[in-house]
Amino acid sequence: MRFANEASETAFRVLNKCTDEMKLERPRRWSCFVQNGARLPIAATLDEDFLHLDCLPAVTRRTACTIEQAILYNRSLAGGVKFALDSATNALRLSSDILVRDERQLLDRFRWALDGFHDGYRLLKLPASNPGSAEEHHIGSGIALAELMRESSWRLTERGPGEFSTELETKSSPSVRLHSNSREVALTAEFLRANTVSDCSRKAIALFLLTASSSLRLTRAYGSETDCVWSCGMMVSLPPVPAMEEIDHSLAALSIAHSMCAREANVLLDEAAARCYLAARDLPTCNHHFHEQEI
Numbered sequence: 118m119r120f121a122n123e124a125s126e127t128a129f130r131v132l133n134k135c136t137d138e139m140k141l142e143r144p145r146r147w148s149c150f151v152q153n154g155a156r157l158p159i160a161a162t163l164d165e166d167f168l169h170l171d172c173l174p175a176v177t178r179r180t181a182c183t184i185e186q187a188i189l190y191n192r193s194l195a196g197g198v199k200f201a202l203d204s205a206t207n208a209l210r211l212s213s214d215i216l217v218r219d220e221r222q223l224l225d226r227f228r229w230a231l232d233g234f235h236d237g238y239r240l241l242k243l244p245a246s247n248p249g250s251a252e253e254h255h256i257g258s259g260i261a262l263a264e265l266m267r268e269s270s271w272r273l274t275e276r277g278p279g280e281f282s283t284e285l286e287t288k289s290s291p292s293v294r295l296h297s298n299s300r301e302v303a304l305t306a307e308f309l310r311a312n313t314v315s316d317c318s319r320k321a322i323a324l325f326l327l328t329a330s331s332s333l334r335l336t337r338a339y340g341s342e343t344d345c346v347w348s349c350g351m352m353v354s355l356p357p358v359p360a361m362e363e364i365d366h367s368l369a370a371l372s373i374a375h376s377m378c379a380r381e382a383n384v385l386l387d388e389a390a391a392r393c394y395l396a397a398r399d400l401p402t403c404n405h406h407f408h409e410q411e412i
Contacts, residue, residue, distance in 0.1 A: 132149055216360075
């Protein structure tokens with residue numbers, strides 16, 4: 118088989134090792150299945166040295182209530198995987214982006230991502246519930262991250278053990294938090310934080326950010342609720358020992374996400390604006406019943 122470049126050959130080799138029934142759909146795009154208790158269809162597309170993995174589970178839920186749960190689940194979903202929303206169908210998808218550097222690195226990242234796909238599928242099948250706050254993991258030493266960031270053009274400020282911050286490349290220069298623990302390096306850009314957010318605004322913001330994240334590489338929308346404070350933004354999850362190139366791409370992606378989404382998310386704090394947005398997206402505003410829908 119002839120390949121367009123080395124990245125295409127690397128992606129083919131890894132997919133061939135880790136998936137079943139792999140088929141070439143068109144140049145640099147493959148369909149395949151992964152199995153670990155559940156058989157999940159994966160569409161893999163290579164674009165600009167990034168392997169994009171996309172999965173539409175057989176059963177997904179399409180109510181605004183579930184969309185709000187998905188943005189909370191995204192806070193702690195494993196493997197750099199995210200729930201994102203298809204703007205045409207309002208269907209929740211699971212997806213991930215992996216920078217292709219070499220075969221060993223891609224193999225490690227792909228296997229890491231598979232944990233997230235199966236984790237997301239499991240969450241979709243759970244009864245409707247409040248996901249609660251993100252699970253805490255043991256905080257590891259930030260020395261490795263600090264050493265790695267010394268090679269970067271991004272100016273890093275230490276905030277605590279395993280925790281740093283830097284400014285994004287946007288007009289308002291917002292800060293992003295880099296948090297290192299035993300499972301991942303999480304890069305988090307908060308868009309808003311409020312004590313009182315109406316039910317409709319929460320749903321509208323979740324809907325907007327999950328839809329936006331479907332077209333943004335690496336970044337995933339997240340929501341968090343602790344001590345009656347609701348916050349949201351975009352984040353990137355990387356393995357515990359990322360490459361500097363991965364961090365650079367992640368910070369650049371968060372800069373783009375902030376420029377595209379932060380102002381709009383704050384506008385949706387207005388309940389009237391939120392109701393209009395939900396109506397335009399053809400979803401109920403409040404007091405609806407939870408249901409499952411076959412896709």
